[in-house]
Amino acid sequence: MPNLYIERSAINLALSHASDAEADANQALAALKASDASSGVSSRIGGAYLAEARALVAQGKSAQGREAASRALSHLQASLGTDHPDTQSAKLLAE
Numbered sequence: 001m002p003n004l005y006i007e008r009s010a011i012n013l014a015l016s017h018a019s020d021a022e023a024d025a026n027q028a029l030a031a032l033k034a035s036d037a038s039s040g041v042s043s044r045i046g047g048a049y050l051a052e053a054r055a056l057v058a059q060g061k062s063a064q065g066r067e068a069a070s071r072a073l074s075h076l077q078a079s080l081g082t083d084h085p086d087t088q089s090a091k092l093l094a095e
Helices: 004-016 018-033 043-059 062-080 085-094
Strands: none
Touching: 004 018, 004 043, 018 043, 043 062, 043 085, 062 085
């Protein structure tokens, strides 16, 4: 289910519904934190934080977006590596 929220977040963001995109990313994070997936480094958690970061930045919440991107970056670097496109996106948003 968290992956569906992440996908829906991306769709909402593409439709310029940034607040809905943020809500979907938060639902994904809540679902992941409630499961065993929250017990370490995870590309799924990193992806949810990245979706949240993108939604926050789209709403003009740059500082909060950078914080979410930093959290995404720590998960994505460890799980997918530094060259993965999601890791690179998180790195750019975290700066």
